[in-house]
Amino acid sequence: MAARGKRGLELPPEDEVPEGPHRQLLIGLHRIYAHAGQPGLRKIAQGLKDDDDAPTTLNYQAIGKILNGKTIPTAPQLVSLIFWLSKKAKIPGKEIASPVDSLLELRELIQNGKVQPPGEGVNKVNSGADSPSTSRMTGRNSERKLLACMLRAKDAIADAVQVVTGDAFFDELHSVTFTTLLQLYADGIEITVDAAEQALRIPLPSRLDVRDYLRGLMEEAVDPREAEFYAERVVAHAKLRRIAKMGKRFTELINGDIVNDLAGIESIDDETAAVESVVSLVEEEVFSFMREMGEMTPLSDVIEGALDEIEGIGTRGHNPAVLTGFKKFDDANAGFRPGELTVVAGASGMGKSTLSLNFIRACSITTTPHPSLLVSLQMDKDEMMARIFAAEGKVALSNIRSGQMAEEDWTRLADIMPTISAAPITMQDSARYTLTELLRTGRRQSLFGDLRLVVIDSLDLLYLDKKESADPDRDLPLMARELRNLAKELHIAIVALLQIDTPSVRYDNVPTLQHIPPGLERFADVVMLLHRPEVYERDSFRAGEADIIIAKNRMGSTMTVRTAFQGRYARFVEIAS
Template sequence: MPSETEVPPGPHRKMLAALHEVYVAAGRPGLRQISIGLKDDDSIPATLNYQAVGKILNGKQLPSPRQLMSLTLWLHNEGNIDSKTESDYKELITQLMNFREAAHRHQLGIERSEVPLAPAETRRRNQDPKNAQSTAKVENANERKVLSCMLQSKDAIADVVEILRASDFSNDLHKEIYNVLLELYAEGREVSIEETVKKLNSHYTFDIDSGQYLSTLLLEVANPGEASHHAEVISDSALGNRIGALGRKVAEMAESMETRSDLNSQHLLNTLEGELFAMVREHSAPIADSLEETLDEVEAAGGSIVGVPSGFRDFDALNSGFRPGELVIVAGASGMGKSTLGLDFVRRCSVDQPRSSFLVSLQMSRVETNMRILSAEARVAIHYMRSGTMRDEDWTRLARVMPSVAAAPIYMVEEPGYTINQLRASCSRLEAFHDLKLVVIDSLDLLYLDASESAGDHDRSLAIMVRELRKMAKELNLPVIALYPLGRISTGYRGRRPELHDIPDCLENFADVVILLHREDAYERDSPRAGEADFIVAKNRNGPTFVTTAAFQGHYARFVDMDKT
């Protein structure tokens, strides 16, 4: 032990005193013996040459956290101190690390931090009641254990990423350490304290010695194979906290229903249901997994349609159908056949495939919708069906398609005043229980933001609804098609195709795909292009813009490819 002249009283001398106690208990091994022992023991996180060991024990060099922990661990194992329990050993290491951190800060002229935790944890302990402090300690203990496993083993990281998200951690410092460990793992770099500290300090600023704190984490768990268990405990706790917070939120809303006119029981149910479904759907995965999934999708495509087929060959070839997660706006003047086209998309999805689809029919009744589907499938003129003048061959055709139409998983709502919250709740249920693949809204101008919305407010809320529709498409990972009227054909409109600026700016900004529907014969019956319809893809966030032509068979209430006329 060096004299007080060599190492004055203070945190450095206190650290040396505690370290020399372990050194003496180990039988005062030689410096070379310690150096060789550190090198030969694979469980030791760092090695030291004999000169460095001598400088540390003589107080001429302040060890790094990793060096101090390695030296203490080897001396403790060499001394075979049976009288001390594992908790005593951890307490010793913690004490040494605290002395070392204080000495380091003293050298730099910085006052020692009182608690080696992230600032957010300190604030939480100051603000929360005592029972919350107890819960936080338990949560942090599990978080420290799972990080300990990840620092010791890449296999542990691979196990943990399947269970935990960064947001599951209650401690901000632990959250950032977790993110850095995942980055190192994904980059194929060494997962060590040095690399972790380097990356942590380059991204974030903390009021503690991150290297010293990481060194103490290594002592939390002896077996990295426990990683999955600790991760599941953290995940369950985080989900429980979220459910509890949701319950409190809904309870507060319920209590305020009497004083707030914008709240009702349906709104509370939609809020509860929507957030619960969001919790069920959420999962985490490293970026490597998503890249592999992307490559699998590219390979599986092989020239086939990736999304939900539209039923139109040229459109599907250029756009690969309707891709999951995209909001598609189909706009056109009144009388162009938007509702007919929307039903075509539904039929191709659910009758031909079959895949589940959801039709929000705010333009037509359920009977009118069914009549159009049957007319298109059976090729029976719709005016015959409406007037009751069907011939025997028409009834035969109708009977032939009835089984396939009846079996089609088409779900429909025709409720007046249907709101965006009701739409989200319905889509969440269908996606969860019926594997929903496509949503068609006919039409967007008849959808309401909330039940209390007046006609005058609707235009101002259009941007909010479109934003929510796009968000819903992303969250549920399915294509959402919304039909939108451009207004009746005016004199200034005659003779030209619709353009992107004809739709409201909010539709252009939020939509992933904008299809403008145009038929010349809608305003010029003698047009040489009578019976033809242009699908003008004026915006395509993830593909090309183009124009394709289809045949309009109004008497059968359908559009078809040109070669099928």
């Protein structure tokens, strides 16, 4: 073990870490560590946690293992340590750039050469450690690190499950562990070693020391935020094993059946036919693999699925789309279709937040409710609920807000409360909510709750990331693209509200597609524009009315839906043609 100096750890001796890329990396890292005054491991861990510029964080045990040469740091871990220690040592940033590049190159040499630090990847129950020649194919080390991430943070489970499935694991023990942790997460059980141990005792053999196995996983030096990275590595190893299996099959095919067949063939035509049969088998196997890896779908499968969906709509009344509550649009468009992004835009004061709740109520507070997610950056949860109560119970919103409720109002609320309480609506009103958090929430809700609709109020208040600065011209199109991708990935409908500038008198104050940022409009499948004439002309003959203008419809017709704006009850109601 490396000696501990007066203040920190010393460079481990050569008998522990022999000469080579790994030792050179440690020498460079310890040099910066010494310049920083060899701070305590807990101090470094806390410093990384407090440093917003650090690519990742590490606990003090992980830092100790890296400095002792017991484990090889990931690239983010190495960069985080170097930059924090260089700040502590007051080394200028321009002077640290070259050492960083050199140490990262050494790390690449270690990784490419499969240099393992002593004892890394050893499982106390079943070592599971791979030799350099087999590690690339089995991926056991990546599997262990992924499971360690999942044991430490529930968010790591949500990240991993989007990338990998249990059958991608090489080690059956790891596959069972992955499936068990996923089930605990789905059941809402807190992920702890005790909970995992109890759940694993049933599927695993009694001779296995489950608790010792789980403790071994917990000792892995990982950051739970890297779960997706390790999940992708597990999938990559699974692909390599599949390719290796295919190669073995092809070799056996050629060396066995074909060689024997060709030995007895005298006609060139027969020989050609025998070779072509093998080529066909190989092509079929390769194309099958390509379809799986590239998520390509043969036309025959698409046709079958499409016919099933059409039959379901016609005979069972099953509609995969989400109804909007406005009959004219629903009849023509079948509602909000899964896989599509709808942008609902309007100037300030049009009632966009009210309209967002119209869509949520139509989806989730009906005779056949579907799960929905409402992300409101305009209203808090209490305001959202007050508006739902007003709309569903026909109780004046002002009465609910002021608490001046008549006996009749309470009766109406009591009548609708069971229906509202059972509605599968999830609300999110966090301040500074980011696109990354929204994508994660959507995937989690879809995985465990059959999510059908996401409504965002509003897109212009959503942050692209945690940075203070924001560039709407750049951010809005990027967020629209990611939301449309999410809609297609999860096969759900996403509605994003957007505030636009007040249309000029030149347009009679009526919004058009020209008022939508072009980069944003390009990614929208449907664009709805909300317009209330009375906002600009109080004595308008159309006072109390609102138009929902379908200005763009990629898969259907454009139209205008006339509605009555019942602000008293916080809702829009369609006006019959």
